[in-house]
Amino acid sequence: MLTLTKLRYLLLGNEAIAFGALSSGVYVAAGYPGTPSSDIIETLMKYGKDRYVEWSTNEKVAFETALGAAMMGARAMATMKHVGVNVIADALMSSSYSGVEGALVIVSADDPSMWSSQSEQDNRYYGLMALIPVLEPYDPQSAYDLTIKAFELSDSIKHPVMLRTTTRISHSRGPVELLPPKEPVNGKLIKNPQKYVLVPENARRNRVEQLKRWERIQEEVEKLNAVEEGDDKVVILASGLAYAYVKEIIEDMNLNPTVVRISTPVPIPKKTILNVVSNANKVLIVEELEPVVEMQVKELLYDNNIHVELHGKDYVSRIGELTLERVRSAVGKLYDIPITEPQVISVNPSPRPPALCAGCPHRSSFIDLKRGLALASLSNTFFSGDIGCYTLGVLPPFNEQDSALEMGSSLGVINGVYRATGQIPVAIIGDSTFFHAGLPALANAVYHNLPAIILVLDNRSTAMTGQQPSPSKEIDIAKVAEGLGVEFVKTFDPFDMKNAIKIISEAANWVKQNKKPAVIIAKRACAIDVLETLKGKELPVAEVDENKCTGCSICYDYFTCPAIIPLNNKKAKIDPLQCIGCGACVSVCPYNAISIKGKPPEGWEEAWLS
Amino acid sequence: MVKLNILLAGVGGQGIVTMGRMIAEAAINEGVKALIAETHGLSQRNGAVNVHVRMGDVYAPLIEKGSADYLVALEATEALRNLYYANPQRTIIVLNNYTLRPALSKAKEMNMSEILEKLSAFRVYVFNANDIAIKAGNPKASNAALIGFLWSIGAFKDLIEHEESFYKALRLESNIKAFKMALEEAKQLL
Numbered sequence: 001m002l003t004l005t006k007l008r009y010l011l012l013g014n015e016a017i018a019f020g021a022l023s024s025g026v027y028v029a030a031g032y033p034g035t036p037s038s039d040i041i042e043t044l045m046k047y048g049k050d051r052y053v054e055w056s057t058n059e060k061v062a063f064e065t066a067l068g069a070a071m072m073g074a075r076a077m078a079t080m081k082h083v084g085v086n087v088i089a090d091a092l093m094s095s096s097y098s099g100v101e102g103a104l105v106i107v108s109a110d111d112p113s114m115w116s117s118q119s120e121q122d123n124r125y126y127g128l129m130a131l132i133p134v135l136e137p138y139d140p141q142s143a144y145d146l147t148i149k150a151f152e153l154s155d156s157i158k159h160p161v162m163l164r165t166t167t168r169i170s171h172s173r174g175p176v177e178l179l180p181p182k183e184p185v186n187g188k189l190i191k192n193p194q195k196y197v198l199v200p201e202n203a204r205r206n207r208v209e210q211l212k213r214w215e216r217i218q219e220e221v222e223k224l225n226a227v228e229e230g231d232d233k234v235v236i237l238a239s240g241l242a243y244a245y246v247k248e249i250i251e252d253m254n255l256n257p258t259v260v261r262i263s264t265p266v267p268i269p270k271k272t273i274l275n276v277v278s279n280a281n282k283v284l285i286v287e288e289l290e291p292v293v294e295m296q297v298k299e300l301l302y303d304n305n306i307h308v309e310l311h312g313k314d315y316v317s318r319i320g321e322l323t324l325e326r327v328r329s330a331v332g333k334l335y336d337i338p339i340t341e342p343q344v345i346s347v348n349p350s351p352r353p354p355a356l357c358a359g360c361p362h363r364s365s366f367i368d369l370k371r372g373l374a375l376a377s378l379s380n381t382f383f384s385g386d387i388g389c390y391t392l393g394v395l396p397p398f399n400e401q402d403s404a405l406e407m408g409s410s411l412g413v414i415n416g417v418y419r420a421t422g423q424i425p426v427a428i429i430g431d432s433t434f435f436h437a438g439l440p441a442l443a444n445a446v447y448h449n450l451p452a453i454i455l456v457l458d459n460r461s462t463a464m465t466g467q468q469p470s471p472s473k474e475i476d477i478a479k480v481a482e483g484l485g486v487e488f489v490k491t492f493d494p495f496d497m498k499n500a501i502k503i504i505s506e507a508a509n510w511v512k513q514n515k516k517p518a519v520i521i522a523k524r525a526c527a528i529d530v531l532e533t534l535k536g537k538e539l540p541v542a543e544v545d546e547n548k549c550t551g552c553s554i555c556y557d558y559f560t561c562p563a564i565i566p567l568n569n570k571k572a573k574i575d576p577l578q579c580i581g582c583g584a585c586v587s588v589c590p591y592n593a594i595s596i597k598g599k600p601p602e603g604w605e606e607a608w609l610s
Numbered sequence: 611m612v613k614l615n616i617l618l619a620g621v622g623g624q625g626i627v628t629m630g631r632m633i634a635e636a637a638i639n640e641g642v643k644a645l646i647a648e649t650h651g652l653s654q655r656n657g658a659v660n661v662h663v664r665m666g667d668v669y670a671p672l673i674e675k676g677s678a679d680y681l682v683a684l685e686a687t688e689a690l691r692n693l694y695y696a697n698p699q700r701t702i703i704v705l706n707n708y709t710l711r712p713a714l715s716k717a718k719e720m721n722m723s724e725i726l727e728k729l730s731a732f733r734v735y736v737f738n739a740n741d742i743a744i745k746a747g748n749p750k751a752s753n754a755a756l757i758g759f760l761w762s763i764g765a766f767k768d769l770i771e772h773e774e775s776f777y778k779a780l781r782l783e784s785n786i787k788a789f790k791m792a793l794e795e796a797k798q799l800l
Contacts, residue, residue: 008638010631010634010635010638010644012648035650035651036650036651039650115649115651116650116651138669139645139669139671168647168671168672171647171648171649171650172645172646172647172648172671173630173631173634173644173645173646173648174643174644174645174646174671175638175643175644241671243669244669244670244671245669245670247669247670248668248669248670251611251667252611323672323674323675324670324672324673324674324675324677325674325675328674341675341676342675342676342677342697343676343697344675344676344693344694344695344696344697345693345696345698345728345731346693346694347690347691347693347728348690348691349687349690349691349720350712350714350717350718350719351658351712351714352621352656352657352658352687352688352691352712352714353657353658353712353714354622354654354655354656354657355655355656355657355712355713355714356655356713357655357656389655392655395714395715396714396715397715464651465651466650557715557716558715560713560714560715561713562656562713565711566711577749
């Protein structure tokens with residue numbers, strides 16, 4: 001059995017990456033929260049007090065922060081989820097042309113199976129497109145080790161390096177052996193416009209230099225991959241996490257192929273691979289999602305006139321994450337061993353999607369919005385949604401997200417919706433998303449007189465990814481909107497339903513009349529943050545008066561607070577373990593049957609409303 | 611090769627991620643390799659959550675289809691949602707005696723006897739972990755109580771030998787209390 005001999009820590013892959021950066025002397029690190037990447041910056045903030053670490057307003061700013069620091073000779077890192085790399089794509093391409101002075105590592109946390117994402121794009125492709133090497137770990141320990149290798153590689157070639165992790169690396173926990181942190185490597189003022197000003201003359205010279213660096217990178221990556229020798233007639237190439245699945249399956253099936261553990265899917269270690277496939281009769285490439293390694297291997301075999309039976313995406317689906325059963329099936333096919341799948345029993349209980357928390361201000365905002373629009377006769381509208389906890393507004397009873405495509409999409413999409421239909425649309429965007437990608441589209445809405453209602457849900461937090469701070473705590477969204485020239489700007493408390501409905505309907509009527517954008521801001525803190533602020537204090541709790549409750553079901557079916565539970569007689573009951581006494585349900589009950597018991601603790605109002 | 615696969619299932623907010631970490635820390639305390647695949651992000655908000663705990667000679671983070679040795683549900687309905695990982699010949703199912711209605715409009719929920727009926731092909735234990743947690747002075751300690759129950763039915767045999775390895779991993783006094791009370795409770799049940 002595998003026993004652990006040295007002192008090891010039980011770490012998440014993301015924590016291991018953060019410690020790897022500290023052991024590499026990272027000095028500047030920046031990121032934007034996004035599952036499954038967020039824990040990296042959080043860990044650096046906790047353990048890297050002697051470094052500069054920030055949550056930036058978006059991934060592009062985070063990447064440019066790291067790039068600027070690396071241009072000055074520092075060791076720098078930017079972290080983001082896979083789709084965040086789309087936001088940095090412009091800067092990423094340029095950084096590959098310019099190169100750096102210090103070291104620049106980009107962490108792309110991909111999400112095969114889309115556990116918390118809109119796509120499962122495979123960011124190894126970015127490496128091929130930008131000519132940036134991509135390193136891919138297979139467990140938390142290798143995430144730590146490869147982070148150190150990524151910094152070393154970037155520093156030696158003076159070129160950006162991408163560390164690509166996935167949900168099952170980032171959010172898997174395993175034993176990790178750590179080296180002590182290294183002194184941070186900071187920068188000094190370096191001016192080199194011939195390298196960093198990408199006017200055509202410089203860019204053309206950089207392009208030649210970029211390809212020279214790429215050749216050196218192809219040499220360097222040979223050292224980063226490992227061959228586990230076995231039967232030389234059967235070769236399995238396993239990229240990143242695929243190695244963990246392959247290793248377990250071949251041990252379990254008692255097979256002994258030669259296994260190449262690929263840590264650099266871009267570029268592939270050509271010499272290493274040529275060496276093992278030259279003698280082979282059969283080759284299987286196991287990789288998650290896209291055939292990134294497979295395409296490169298096929299090119300390599302063609303160029304070297306090697307004909308060998310090769311399998312990849314014909315045996316391993318490109319949809320969704322890898323599993324042991326999928327790898328077992330592929331290996332079974334490779335060896336012509338029939339696999340009998342275990343019989344499992346399937347039961348489908350009612351779905352349990354995530355729900356807005358007890359005390360979540362978004363729930364009230366969605367109810368207010370519906371009623372306010374009805375009052376202004378604008379119920380038939382397009383709800384252009386966005387990325388955040390409030391995307392859950394797509395679910396019944398709200399049904400107030402008709403689209404939610406990517407960060408900031410709500411504000412851009414409404415322009416097209418209005419231009420195509422002439423109908424006044426509603427954009428719903430959170431505070432952090434507003435600063436991330438909402439600003440240019442809001443400027444455009446003012447610039448082009450877009451008749452639209454823009455509802456900003458300001459819960460003072462980047463909540464969905466774990467309550468990271470939001471710029472809204474420092475920058476007043478109402479002032480931003482006014483500064484951009486929005487003429488109708490009003491803020492309301494979503495729990496004050498009467499006033500909220502009035503302001504929403506006012507905004508709708510103003511837009512109808514003036515044919516310009518109106519910004520309304522629902523301001524109340526994320527309930528989880530409030531609980532954190534008031535930790536240890538006794539909270540009030542809601543109570544249902546059984547005599548007044550008629551069992552009309554509005555509170556649990558049309559408000560759907562998880563703390564309100566229906567009884568067998570249809571009357572409502574409050575679950576005291578879940579209720580936080582926020583009081584949002586009080587005004588929802590048409591029979592005044594809900595009241596709040598107990599006094600709010602000191603600091604209650606400030607926690608919710610400041 | 612010694613391997614142990616435990617699939618933990620429940621509802622976001624119940625402490626499933628913490629439960630996985632406590633079990634894995636106990637393994638690490640004994641020098642045994644452990645891997646856990648956690649669910650983070652939005653599903654932690656009252657959504658269905660599962661955590662894969664694997665220990666021994668393991669490399670991959672996820673449990674193979676039909677290969678769980680134990681399926682432990684902190685909310686009983688969630689056992690049904692994760693039956694993909696279970697197999698009547700191999701898997702022992704442990705249910706917390708607790709169901710929670712999904713926070714959805716007009717949601718339907720199953721009661722314990724309906725759930726048990728669906729699981730009739732399996733060996734199932736039903737355990738009142740919530741009661742123990744409340745008695746131990748920490749309503750969130752149901753996870754620790756269930757770890758105690760797993761220990762008492764020998765779930766970790768050949769891997770974790772010392773009860774003390776759990777104490778360090780459980781961290782809080784109330785968790786340790788719930789763990790010990792679960793051992794007593796299990797004696798009467800088994």
